[in-house]
Amino acid sequence: MAKEKKRRQVGTGTVYQRKDGRWIGRYRNGFTTSGSVAYKSVSATTEDKARAALNSAIRNRKTEEDEGIDPKMTVARWLNIWLPIRKTRVAPKTYTDDASMCRRWIIPAIGARKLSELTPADLRKITAAIKKGKPGKPAPGQSTVRRSHEVITAALKAASVEGYSISHRLFLVDAPTKGVSDRTDIPVDEALLILKAAETDPYASRWVAAILNGIRQGEALGLTWDRVNLEAGVIDVSWQQQELVYEHRCSDDPEKPTCGKKRGAACHSRQFRVPDGYEYVQMAGRWHWIRPKTRAGKRLIPLVPWMVEALRQWRLVAPKSALGLVWPAPDGGVREKEADRLEFHTLQKAAGVSHPGGRFYHVHEARHATASILLAMRVDTQVIIAIMGHSSVLSSRTYMHTDLDMMRTALDGVAERLQLSA
Numbered sequence: 001m002a003k004e005k006k007r008r009q010v011g012t013g014t015v016y017q018r019k020d021g022r023w024i025g026r027y028r029n030g031f032t033t034s035g036s037v038a039y040k041s042v043s044a045t046t047e048d049k050a051r052a053a054l055n056s057a058i059r060n061r062k063t064e065e066d067e068g069i070d071p072k073m074t075v076a077r078w079l080n081i082w083l084p085i086r087k088t089r090v091a092p093k094t095y096t097d098d099a100s101m102c103r104r105w106i107i108p109a110i111g112a113r114k115l116s117e118l119t120p121a122d123l124r125k126i127t128a129a130i131k132k133g134k135p136g137k138p139a140p141g142q143s144t145v146r147r148s149h150e151v152i153t154a155a156l157k158a159a160s161v162e163g164y165s166i167s168h169r170l171f172l173v174d175a176p177t178k179g180v181s182d183r184t185d186i187p188v189d190e191a192l193l194i195l196k197a198a199e200t201d202p203y204a205s206r207w208v209a210a211i212l213n214g215i216r217q218g219e220a221l222g223l224t225w226d227r228v229n230l231e232a233g234v235i236d237v238s239w240q241q242q243e244l245v246y247e248h249r250c251s252d253d254p255e256k257p258t259c260g261k262k263r264g265a266a267c268h269s270r271q272f273r274v275p276d277g278y279e280y281v282q283m284a285g286r287w288h289w290i291r292p293k294t295r296a297g298k299r300l301i302p303l304v305p306w307m308v309e310a311l312r313q314w315r316l317v318a319p320k321s322a323l324g325l326v327w328p329a330p331d332g333g334v335r336e337k338e339a340d341r342l343e344f345h346t347l348q349k350a351a352g353v354s355h356p357g358g359r360f361y362h363v364h365e366a367r368h369a370t371a372s373i374l375l376a377m378r379v380d381t382q383v384i385i386a387i388m389g390h391s392s393v394l395s396s397r398t399y400m401h402t403d404l405d406m407m408r409t410a411l412d413g414v415a416e417r418l419q420l421s422a
Contacts, residue, residue: 013054015047023047025054029061060165069163075118076111078164082155084255088276092244095273101151105130105144116165118156120173126152127176142179149175182357185368186211190353192419197351202317205310206327206340207347210363212415213301214370217363218242221335222289224324230312233303239289241334244272244280283323287334299386304412306420 013027022043029040042057044050061071070077079102087095109129110122126148133139153171160166186194191211198204209215215223215237222241229235246264248257249271259267272288274280279291303311311326321328329335345360355361374383 013058015050015054017047023050025050025057027054027058027061071114071116071165073115073159073164074111075113075115076107078115078159079107079111079155080255082158084253085158086154087273090275091278092273092275093242095275096245097147098151098154101144101148102155105148106152115156115159118167118170120169123149123152123170123173142176146176146178149173182355183362183365183368184356185372186353186361186365188369188373190351191366191369191373193351193353194347195420197347201343201347202314203327203343205307205314207344207366208307208310208420210366211369212304212307212420214367215301216240216367217337217340220327221325221337221340222283223326225315225326226324228311228326230303230308233305233308234300235303236300238299239281239291241283241287241337242280242290243286243337244274244288246270246286247273284334304415304420306415 013025015023015025017023023046025042025044026039029038040057040061042050042053044053083095083099083102086098090098106126109126110118113122127145130140130145130148153175156166156170195204195208195211198207201207206220209220210217213235218240219237222239223235223237224239227236227239246267247254247270248259248261248264248267249269250257250259250267254264254273257264257267259269261267264270264273272286280288282288314326318326319328319330319332321332323332323334325332325335327335329339341363344363344366348354348360353361355365
């Protein structure tokens, strides 16, 4: 007796065997541009496998339809959807870097690829493109390769959350190794020479704050007198100076301006680019006070007696600042980071010191010096983190409350090491 052929329900497709023996599953998939029915097919070596593949394909199609998922979504189209979302969640500079990474490297390399078809080989294409570089320009370093991997991985995770089919193998690919950095700490003897050269500089306390207290450049340039308590010998570095970028607001899409101006700063309806929940107060122009997002960035730092006296004397002669800045520009306005950096170079030149590689030390490397001195003095790691905030110089640990007296004792020891006496 012939096997009775089961009839499939409407919308569940059909399964049949080709002359070559292979089993085909076919189902309706909308309509073509001419209005005729469009079909999609799957194939397998057996009828059961073909039916399983067909059912899976139909389920995926229904999920995509229910969730508004476009099965033909490409990397380029997804990144143009993801970046505006990303902009609301990360710091302005992070977004600027991410957007640049997408447009310079990721989209040119794999922008035309469908999200559902991506493989680890596509990630290698991005790396290859970066290492090759642009015509007539030197190829970027390893840090760019690593950053591109971080950006595309974040974008693909976001796509997966939205319901797009992303191969799990992409998330198993090892991140590229970090590039070799020549950043280092300033040796104690050279730090002493810099401080000696700064003795005649009105801004001497600025550089002692960097080397002794490990204060970041943005924290120093954004510090105001109302957050300095000389009687208690404490400063509050819970705000810092940062630059915000203008973006177009002449259309619904900041990336597609209608004003005809190329730069956001030239747009008649410009606004600053800020993520959701970002705490900021405008200082002047593009410069703002911002609050760090992490708890470790909001901290009190005790001052050694030398620093208290230095700040007391500096307050008497410091340029009058309408913003109340401790270390303003000579005209009382915002001290630009570039001007601050160049002065640090001038001090190093006067002190006769330089980085082992022949360049000037970066301002941030003063923080490395602070950490190294504290570590050499066997100061507890938690005390160092409390003084400096989470630092890449140290292995990251969960922030713990540290008594101000412990921090003061540690900094007194550093001051003695740096030959700073009240």
